[in-house]
Amino acid sequence: xxxxAVTTETQTKELFIKMVVAAWDASTGQVNKLFDELSDEQLAxxxxxxxxxxxxxxxxxxxxTDRMIPLLGFGExxxxxxxxxFLASPDKSGLEMPPVTxxxxxxxxxxxxxxxxxxxxxxxxxxxxxxxxxxxxxxKEPHRNKLNVLLGRxxxxxxxxxxxxxxxxxx
Amino acid sequence: xxxxAVTTETQTKELFIKMVVAAWDASTGQVNKLFDELSDEQLAxxxxxxxxxxxxxxxxxxxxTDRMIPLLGFGExxxxxxxxxFLASPDKSGLEMPPVTxxxxxxxxxxxxxxxxxxxxxxxxxxxxxxxxxxxxxxKEPHRNKLNVLLGRxxxxxxxxxxxxxxxxxx
Numbered sequence: 001x002x003x004x005a006v007t008t009e010t011q012t013k014e015l016f017i018k019m020v021v022a023a024w025d026a027s028t029g030q031v032n033k034l035f036d037e038l039s040d041e042q043l044a045x046x047x048x049x050x051x052x053x054x055x056x057x058x059x060x061x062x063x064x065t066d067r068m069i070p071l072l073g074f075g076e077x078x079x080x081x082x083x084x085x086f087l088a089s090p091d092k093s094g095l096e097m098p099p100v101t102x103x104x105x106x107x108x109x110x111x112x113x114x115x116x117x118x119x120x121x122x123x124x125x126x127x128x129x130x131x132x133x134x135x136x137x138x139x140k141e142p143h144r145n146k147l148n149v150l151l152g153r154x155x156x157x158x159x160x161x162x163x164x165x166x167x168x169x170x171x
Numbered sequence: 172x173x174x175x176a177v178t179t180e181t182q183t184k185e186l187f188i189k190m191v192v193a194a195w196d197a198s199t200g201q202v203n204k205l206f207d208e209l210s211d212e213q214l215a216x217x218x219x220x221x222x223x224x225x226x227x228x229x230x231x232x233x234x235x236t237d238r239m240i241p242l243l244g245f246g247e248x249x250x251x252x253x254x255x256x257f258l259a260s261p262d263k264s265g266l267e268m269p270p271v272t273x274x275x276x277x278x279x280x281x282x283x284x285x286x287x288x289x290x291x292x293x294x295x296x297x298x299x300x301x302x303x304x305x306x307x308x309x310x311k312e313p314h315r316n317k318l319n320v321l322l323g324r325x326x327x328x329x330x331x332x333x334x335x336x337x338x339x340x341x342x
Contacts (some may be wrong), residue, residue, distance in 0.1 A: 009180035009316040012298075016187045019314050023322055048219035048337040127183070143190050151194055151322075155329045162330030163337070 013123040020147050021118060024154045031061065031161050035107060038167055040100045047163040052091045054167045057160050058103050059086035066110040070151060071130050072146050074117025079106050089139055121146070184294040189319050192289055195325045199282055202332050203230065206278060209338055211271045218334040223262045225338045228331050229274045230257035237281040239324060242301050243317050245288025250277050292317070 034059060035043075043054035052060075063082035070077050085095040098106070126147040129138035138144055206214075206229060214225035223231075229326035241248050256266040269277070297318040300309035309315055 009183055012180055012187075015298075015314055015316075016183075019319050019322055022314070023326060027326060048222075050341050051219075051337055127186075134308050143186055143188075143193070144337055147187075147188050151190055155194060155198060155325060158326045158329045158335030159336075162333035166331075166334070170221050 010123060013127065017123055017126050017147060019100055019156075020150050024118075024150050025115075025159050027161065028065075029152050031157060031164065032107075032111070034161070034164055034168070035104060042167050043100055045167055047166045052163065054164060055097065055100055056086065056091035056104065057164055058100070058107060059097060061157060061160060062086050062103060064153065064156065065114055066106075067116065068149065069113055070119060071132055071149055072114075072121075072167065073125075074114065074120075076162055078110055078113060082106065095150075116166040118150075184298065188294055188297050188318060190315060191321050191325075193290075195289075195321050196286075198325050198328050198332065199236075202328060202335065203278075203282070204340070205332070206275060209335075213338050214271055216338055218337045223334065224271075225335060226268065226271055226274065227257065227262035228335055229271070229278060230268060231277040231316055232328060233274060233281055233333060234258050235324065235327065237277075240281065240284055240288065242303055242320055243285075243288060243297075244302055245285065247293055249281055249284060253277065254320065289321075 011095065019170060038054060044056060046053050047057070059082055062079065063086045065135050066077045066082060069075060085093065085097050089095055097103070127142075127145045130146050130149050133141070133144045209225060212227060217224050218228070230253055233250065234257045237248045237250050237253060240246060256264065256268050260266055268274070298313075298316045300315060301317050301320050302305065304312070304315045
């Protein structure tokens with residue numbers, strides 16, 4: 001038995017994809033569990049005094065995941081109306097926000113659509129360019145592929161997960 | 172020009188390594204910049220009332236990075252004494268902590284040693300097992316390689332980065 005796994009290129013790709021998708025799924029699962037656990041009152045609170053509320057971060061993460069759908073070529077996004085209050089504007093902008101129950105529904109729907117797209121993506125497609133990079137730039141920067149989008153968004157989501165944890169009662 | 176990058180297996184590996192190392196470096200760079208910016212007083216504050224202080228998270232992240240050195244086969248770790256106060260114990264355990272200036276020095280040193288190890292690792296070595304998995308388990312679960320350690324630790328570090336951001340003055 002060797003310390004090195006002997007692989008073909010396709011197996012190597014499949015292995016990377018598994019690693020990155022597993023990290024995304026683990027992060028989304030954590031966030032989802034937390035959103036399910038937190039009451040509407042807890043979600044309305046600020047993660048730290050004067051900082052983002054749980055509701056804002058819920059809308060923000062739903063918007064970011066929704067935007068990944070067209071970026072990865074998985075079809076049309078579901079809720080473009082989330083961008084104005086949750087991406088283009090900071091929390092407490094005074095803009096109208098959907099009720100928490102609606103936001104939780106959006107969050108689950110955008111994740112379900114994204115997960116379906118992920119499941120249907122072939123190994124070669126993951127290493128193809130995402131839709132926001134030109135063919136010319138991609139030829140020079142082949143790391144700007146679809147898998148790298150998932151990697152970057154995992155880190156973004158995880159940074160907010162750390163903040164959302166502060167909404168839980170102290171143990 | 173194609174949407175697909177044509178690659179050999181080695182190029183595929185190199186590409187993926189570049190993606191994962193870049194994500195780690197970006198995360199470490201962000202955290203490092205923040206630790207440099209925050210005053211000792213700011214680092215002594217809690218990220219949110221009743222939660223971890225910046226100093227605890229500095230020691231915690233230094234300990235986690237230090238442990239990555241032997242885990243990835245880069246040699247002996249530098250500061251095993253960090254584990255008791257910053258990993259095995261929660262914040263405000265009453266255990267003695269090194270002064271902030273020392274902790275900042277440890278943080279930079281463990282990262283320098285880790286980065287040197289990363290730079291010296293060949294593509295095949297990244298896909299070899301890390302030192303905490305048996306050869307037998309690795310044969311069944313080849314995703315438990317060194318690169319996956321870096322991927323997981325990036326997410327861990329990023330979740331604490333989100334929390335540490337609350338130590339900055341509100342903009």
